[in-house]
Amino acid sequence: MSDPDAGPAGPRSGAADPQGTGPGPTGSGSAVPHGTGPNGTGPSRTGRPTAIRLNVNERVRQLDVDPRTSLLDALREHLRLSGTKKGCDHGQCGACTVLVNGRRVNSCLTLAVMHEDDDIVTIEGLGDPDHLHPLQRAFVENDAFQCGYCTPGQICSAVGMLAEVAAGWPSHATADVASPRIAPTDAEIRERMSGNICRCAAYPNIVAAIRDTARGGPA
Amino acid sequence: MIGKALDRVDGPLKATGRAPYAYEHQEAGRPLCGFIAGATIGKGRITRIGTENAESAPGVHLVLTHLNAPEQGPVDESAMDYWRAQPVLARPDIHHFGEPVALVVAETLEQARDAAARVEVGYDTARGRFDLDARQDGVYTPKEVTGGLPADTEVGDFDAGFDAAEVRIDQHYTTPYEFSLPIEPNACLAEPRGESLVLYTSCQIVDAARASVAATLRMDPGQVHVVAPFVGGGFGSKLSIHAETILAAMAARVLGRPVKVALTRQQVFQLVGMRPRSRQRVRLGAERDGRLTAIAHDVLMHTSPETEYAEQTAATTRSLYAAPHRLTGHRLTPLDLPRGADVRAPGEAPGLLAVESAMDELADALGMDPVELRIRNEPALDPERGVPYSDRHLVDCLREGARRFGWENRPAVPARLREGRWLVGYGMSAAIRGHLQAPTAVRVRLEPDGTAVVLSDMTDIGTGTYTVLAQVAAGGLGLPPERVRIELGDSDHPTSWGSGGSWGAANACTAAHRACGALRAKLLEAACGDTGSPLYGMDPAGAVFADGVVHIGGASEAVGAIAARAAPEGTEAEGRVRHMADDPHYSDYSINSYGAHFAEVGVDADTAEIRLRRMLGVFSVGRVFNPKTTRSQLLGGMIWGVGAALEEEAVVDTRSGAFVNRDLAGYLVPVHADITDVEAVVLESFDGRANVLGGKGVGELGICGSGAAVANAVFNATGIRVRDFPVTLEKLLPGLPPADS
Numbered sequence: 029m030s031d032p033d034a035g036p037a038g039p040r041s042g043a044a045d046p047q048g049t050g051p052g053p054t055g056s057g058s059a060v061p062h063g064t065g066p067n068g069t070g071p072s073r074t075g076r077p078t079a080i081r082l083n084v085n086e087r088v089r090q091l092d093v094d095p096r097t098s099l100l101d102a103l104r105e106h107l108r109l110s111g112t113k114k115g116c117d118h119g120q121c122g123a124c125t126v127l128v129n130g131r132r133v134n135s136c137l138t139l140a141v142m143h144e145d146d147d148i149v150t151i152e153g154l155g156d157p158d159h160l161h162p163l164q165r166a167f168v169e170n171d172a173f174q175c176g177y178c179t180p181g182q183i184c185s186a187v188g189m190l191a192e193v194a195a196g197w198p199s200h201a202t203a204d205v206a207s208p209r210i211a212p213t214d215a216e217i218r219e220r221m222s223g224n225i226c227r228c229a230a231y232p233n234i235v236a237a238i239r240d241t242a243r244g245g246p247a
Numbered sequence: 248m249i250g251k252a253l254d255r256v257d258g259p260l261k262a263t264g265r266a267p268y269a270y271e272h273q274e275a276g277r278p279l280c281g282f283i284a285g286a287t288i289g290k291g292r293i294t295r296i297g298t299e300n301a302e303s304a305p306g307v308h309l310v311l312t313h314l315n316a317p318e319q320g321p322v323d324e325s326a327m328d329y330w331r332a333q334p335v336l337a338r339p340d341i342h343h344f345g346e347p348v349a350l351v352v353a354e355t356l357e358q359a360r361d362a363a364a365r366v367e368v369g370y371d372t373a374r375g376r377f378d379l380d381a382r383q384d385g386v387y388t389p390k391e392v393t394g395g396l397p398a399d400t401e402v403g404d405f406d407a408g409f410d411a412a413e414v415r416i417d418q419h420y421t422t423p424y425e426f427s428l429p430i431e432p433n434a435c436l437a438e439p440r441g442e443s444l445v446l447y448t449s450c451q452i453v454d455a456a457r458a459s460v461a462a463t464l465r466m467d468p469g470q471v472h473v474v475a476p477f478v479g480g481g482f483g484s485k486l487s488i489h490a491e492t493i494l495a496a497m498a499a500r501v502l503g504r505p506v507k508v509a510l511t512r513q514q515v516f517q518l519v520g521m522r523p524r525s526r527q528r529v530r531l532g533a534e535r536d537g538r539l540t541a542i543a544h545d546v547l548m549h550t551s552p553e554t555e556y557a558e559q560t561a562a563t564t565r566s567l568y569a570a571p572h573r574l575t576g577h578r579l580t581p582l583d584l585p586r587g588a589d590v591r592a593p594g595e596a597p598g599l600l601a602v603e604s605a606m607d608e609l610a611d612a613l614g615m616d617p618v619e620l621r622i623r624n625e626p627a628l629d630p631e632r633g634v635p636y637s638d639r640h641l642v643d644c645l646r647e648g649a650r651r652f653g654w655e656n657r658p659a660v661p662a663r664l665r666e667g668r669w670l671v672g673y674g675m676s677a678a679i680r681g682h683l684q685a686p687t688a689v690r691v692r693l694e695p696d697g698t699a700v701v702l703s704d705m706t707d708i709g710t711g712t713y714t715v716l717a718q719v720a721a722g723g724l725g726l727p728p729e730r731v732r733i734e735l736g737d738s739d740h741p742t743s744w745g746s747g748g749s750w751g752a753a754n755a756c757t758a759a760h761r762a763c764g765a766l767r768a769k770l771l772e773a774a775c776g777d778t779g780s781p782l783y784g785m786d787p788a789g790a791v792f793a794d795g796v797v798h799i800g801g802a803s804e805a806v807g808a809i810a811a812r813a814a815p816e817g818t819e820a821e822g823r824v825r826h827m828a829d830d831p832h833y834s835d836y837s838i839n840s841y842g843a844h845f846a847e848v849g850v851d852a853d854t855a856e857i858r859l860r861r862m863l864g865v866f867s868v869g870r871v872f873n874p875k876t877t878r879s880q881l882l883g884g885m886i887w888g889v890g891a892a893l894e895e896e897a898v899v900d901t902r903s904g905a906f907v908n909r910d911l912a913g914y915l916v917p918v919h920a921d922i923t924d925v926e927a928v929v930l931e932s933f934d935g936r937a938n939v940l941g942g943k944g945v946g947e948l949g950i951c952g953s954g955a956a957v958a959n960a961v962f963n964a965t966g967i968r969v970r971d972f973p974v975t976l977e978k979l980l981p982g983l984p985p986a987d988s
Contacts, residue, residue: 096357105356110271111264113479115430116512120911123430151264160259168258171875174883175709176261177268177431177479218919225911227430227480228709229886230879231922 078141084109085153093140099133100124102140103150111151111180115225122224125181125188126150132188134223151180154187163187166237174228182224186238189220193242212242248722249715249756249940252875256728257477257713266477268431269449270509275438278505279308281352281498282359283490284366285345285517289904290375290583293339293348297367301351304365306358309502311350312366313339317497320462322554328487329455329747332462335490335497341370342553343585344905345517350494352506375583377904379524379549380421386547386580389557393593394683396559399576402631405530408541408572412532416609420529420601420970423896424906425522426515427590428916429708431479433519434509435492437499443470444499448492451481452745453704456488457738460496471496473704475736478746481708483589484519486747491518516909520588521897523548525560525597529605532572537615537623539570544602550579551586558587559594563951564602566837567679569626583904589747591887592947595680596954600891600972603676603955607962611661617959618649618843621677629837637836637936640867641677644843647930648675648865652845662966662984669849670984671860672964678842678866678952680749682934682943684827687754688741691720691762692819693770697795697807698730701762705743705755706736710946711876712746712755718873719756719940723763724806725792741821749840749944754824756872757938761822767792769820770806773813780804780812824938832936840943842866844885844956850964855976855983857961859889861924866948869934870941877945881927884949889925890917892954892961893973 077092084107091106100117103109103126112135115123119137126135127149155161160168163183173179193212198205201219210216217238218231226234260266267273286293298310316336323331335347349366353359376382389398409415435448444466450456453473461468478485495508510518525548532541544561561575590596610617625642628635648654657673658664664671689703701720707713713733721728734740743755771787774780774797782790785799796803810818827833847860864885871877894915897906908914927949933941954972962968967982 094355094357096361097355101356104271108273109264110267113268113430114270114509115432116911118512118910118912120512121430155263157259157263157265160262164259164262167262168254171255171258171879173258173261173709174711174876174879175429175431175478175480176257176266177429179261180264183262214923218922222918222920225430225916225918227428227482227916228879229883229917229922231886231917231919232882232925233879235919 080141080144082143083145083147085149095139095141097140098136099138099140099143100135103135109150109152113177113180115178122185123178123181125185125224127184127188130191132185151184154183163237163241166241170233170237170240172233172237173230178224178226182226182234185221185224190242192220212239214239248718248728249872251718251873253714253718253728253873255711255714255876256717256733257707268477268479269447269475270434270436270507272436272447275436275505278436278507279352279354279502280356280359281350281495281506281508282356282363283347283494283508283514284349284351284363285514286341286348288341288370288372289344289377291341291370291372293341293368294371295369296348298349300365300367301362304358304362306354307351307362309352309498310366311336311494311498312348313337317501320465323462324554329452330458333459333488333493334463335493343583344903345514347490347494350498350508352498352502375904376581377583377899378901379526379580379582382580382582386578389555389577389579392557392559392562392577394559396562398557400565400631401574403572405541405543405572405574409530409532409543412540413535414533414609414612416531416605416612418529418605418608418970420527420604422525422597422600422972424524424899425590425891425895426897426914427482427484428515429480429482429484432510432512432515433485433489433491434507435495436505436507437495438505439499439503443472444496445472445474446492446496447474448488449478449485450475450488451478451485451706451708451747453706453736453738454742455486455745456492459488460492463493464496464500473738475706478706478708481746482591483593483747486589489519512911513909516897516906517585520586522590522593522597523558523587527560527601529601531605531609533609533613535613537613537620539568539624541572542568542570543574544598545576547578547580548587549582549584552581552583554586555579556587560598563595563598563679565631566629566839567602567677568624569630573631584899592680592950595947595951596891599676599678599952600954603952604958604970607674607959608968617675618645618654621645632837634835634837637838638869638932638934639839639841640930640932641679641841643930644841644865644867645677648843648845648863651865651928652863654845658963661963665852668852670852670964671847671849672960672962673847674956674959674963675843675845676952676955676959678844678948679839680944680948680951682838682840682937683748683750684824684830684833684938685744685748685750685754686826687743687758687824688821689755689758689762690741690819690821691759691766692817693724693766693806693810694817695807695811695815697805697810698732699724699726701731701733701759702740703735703743703755704738704740705751706746708746710746710751710880711873712751714876715752715756715872716759719759720763723760724766726795726806730795749946749948752872753938753940753942753944756942757940758822758824760940762820765820765822766818769818770797770809774804774809777813780809836936838934838937840866840868840948842948842951844953846956846960848957848960848964850961850979852983852986855979857893857974857976859921859923859957864927864949864953865930866927867930867932868945868948869932869937869943871929872942874929877929878927880945881949882925884947885925885927885953886917886922887950888953889921889957891972892957896973
């Protein structure tokens with residue numbers, strides 16, 4: 029019987045794995061991430077800055093960004109609005125959720141240059157410590173977070189989600205998808221908030237906070 | 248104030264995005280960005296590394312590899328794990344897939360990431376050992392396991408006791424590689440200031456981060472200033488700092504400029520360690536009446552060949568149930584994978600999955616209620632240490648939980664309760680976790696304006712430290728909580744063992760309580776001896792501090808007035824907690840927290856989809872400092888248990904040693920839709936042997952046993968016992984009851 033856990037032996041060369049996403053050396057040849065070869069055969073290497081204009085939290089912001097800059101990094105690194113969080117950079121955790129023209133978006137999955145003149149609302153635009161948005165207040169009162177890192181994304185997502193419910197958009201949890209009115213039940217909230225991971229697992233309290241807000245205050 | 252359900256004092260900052268985490272600090276201006284390139288082999292050696300293309304890429308300031316990285320300090324294995332040097336880019340050897348081979352520093356993240364892909368690496372690949380299940384050679388017994396506990400213990404004569412038992416369970420269980428995965432990936436912003444460094448880093452133990460960086464970079468610890476006011480979760484993965492902090496610090500020193508480095512989510516799966524996969528054998532021998540006569544728990548896990556990690560997976564079995572004949576053992580085998588690391592409730596979490604499943608199997612074999620089986624095996628003394636328990640309320644948790652949950656409705660025979668397409672089952676398990684105490688110092692300062700400041704390098708990783716310390720100080724000085732400011736996570740403040748091992752709140756609160764006591768004595772001495780005070784000449788023994796005023800008899804004076812007169816610059820006092828090894832209570836008593844979990848699941852009769860329907864945990868943790876934050880931590884732990892039972896599993900490619908599902912799409916954790924009605928209840932208690940405040944650890948208890956309750960509910964629903972965690976639908980499908988049963 030051959031040794032089942034022996035990796036392939038022998039010389040090998042390839043690019044280093046900068047994202048940690050390389051497939052692993054399962055065959056011969058090098059593992060080259062993202063199709064950008066070591067000799068610069070991929071897309072633009074220069075990242076020449078592009079001037080863009082964003083409307084962020086009701087302020088017009090002009091900035092020059094590398095076209096590869098995600099909306100998330102534009103907010104965090106260029107505009108210093110670090111309330112929007114990077115948890116995975118792959119649209120898998122929801123920590124970077126912001127509102128773009130009123131709809132919730134994973135800001136890590138979209139490039140800043142795609143948002144010329146878009147209206148963007150981040151957690152900083154919803155409220156501040158002395159003037160909390162109703163959802164922010166409900167999150168504090170319900171202890172709907174622990175470490176706080178996913179929290180801005182949860183809150184922005186909840187704002188967008190409640191608007192979707194109010195607009196009558198059905199979800200997997202909707203019993204009658206033809207109904208023009210959808211109640212923000214716990215099942216609807218859970219289904220619609222599932223793109224926002226909370227590793228502290230404050231889920232019961234997040235649902236309670238959103239439920240309180242949707243019903244116009246604590247029961 | 249202690250015991251009140253105060254909202255988190257840092258809540259408004261967190262809910263508005265104003266709380267700065269490591270990568271986000273702006274004090275250093277605009278830092279350069281570093282990006283780590285990792286090895287694409289699992290074992291071997293770098294034979295060639297080409298950095299020219301990376302160095303000539305736009306915006307690049309530095310490419311660090313093993314060829315030009317500054318010399319680093321050795322790993323001192325006599326130091327505790329988290330305080331040790333963490334050399335990175337030190338040698339051309341590759342010990343595991345993804346190990347850093349270069350750091351690229353550029354003006355922007357986009358430039359650094361792009362240039363990192365242009366580092367060319369040639370490897371001489373060696374045959375790696377990547378598969379625990381295929382490696383039975385090289386197995387050895389570690390000298391000790393985590394916590395300095397013995398690897399093996401034996402009481403009585405297990406073999407004889409087991410052979411003579413009327414009913415025997417002898418089963419093997421496996422638990423998978425699991426990762427902590429706090430939503431904030433490990434990150435560090437390093438700012439050089441002359442010969443010193445300021446490190447804004449995401450860590451659980453500030454003092455350990457400082458020591459580790461100093462040992463690695465051969466610096467005086469006094470030159471390393473660690474700042475971590477907010478930490479986006481830890482769960483063990485930030486007890487140590489990792490490559491992000493070392494490389495940011497190294498690059499900042501080389502360049503003389505601020506540099507920040509964050510791990511990508513994928514790199515987190517390669518560079519911070521994980522709960523090792525375990526193979527466990529549990530043997531239970533019992534009389535027909537359910538009394539255990541023999542318990543054995545044997546565990547095999549992997550270790551890194553370079554630096555041992557020996558999780559104490561069988562250790563809780565030593566304190567949980569009575570039985571005259573007992574055996575526990577831990578074995579390790581070296582694998583060329585990242586080193587194992589502490590993941591929330593190391594030891595207890597995987598160990599109780601196995602033991603509490605086995606107890607369920609025993610109850611089934613005996614035809615006995617699983618709650619009753621556990622009650623029958625309640626020990627009078629800690630069965631291996633022979634010392635009394637300090638404040639054991641496991642039976643109370645079991646009884647109260649059964650009553651509240653409606654346990655009497657549990658189907659006694661598995662796979663009999665059906666609601667529409669759902670097979671419904673109930674499961675339960677017990678929980679126990681040792682309470683730990685570690686050295687901690689807290690300073691409390693009273694300003695002349697009558698406000699108080701609490702200072703410690705203690706962290707708040709979501710645990711509620713800011714809030715419970717505000718409560719202790721407000722109570723201790725008779726101030727409203729809004730007149731108390733808490734400053735944490737700074738190595739300039741008094742030293743603690745940070746957040747880990749569920750010791751943080753009890754340590755920090757006890758130290759703060761003592762500091763407040765000393766401060767009260769100072770104030771009273773000043774007031775009662777000062778002819779200008781209304782309290783002059785009065786007996787300080789009768790003093791009451793309330794609402795910012797000191798009362799003795801009918802006289803009173805504001806705390807601020809006393810302070811302003813006696814100490815115009817403010818006055819302060821420090822409180823301390825010693826290591827449990829120096830506290831006789833911890834040798835004279837078995838000090839633990841306890842709980843009982845109850846779960847109801849539905850399993851789809853056709854697809855085997857498993858849904859948690861409701862869950863209840865009832866706990867005994869001594870005195871509760873804040874019921875709101877305590878409940879949150881317990882709920883979080885319980886939900887981690889649900890993940891361990893049903894979802895979480897990192898899978899190794901046994902050809903390369905890479906974790907194939909290294910992101911949050913491939914590694915499943917509980918999301919909103921997975922979690923329905925979960926509740927945690929804490930029984931009133933006070934454990935004066937644990938500390939003067941009577942409180943014990945909370946953060947890890949919730950995960951202890953909770954996964955087993957869910958798995959046992961799946962058995963009750965389907966009659967299928969899955970011993971290879973997680974319990975996923977493909978493991979149930981072949982055994983599902985026929986459609987019309």
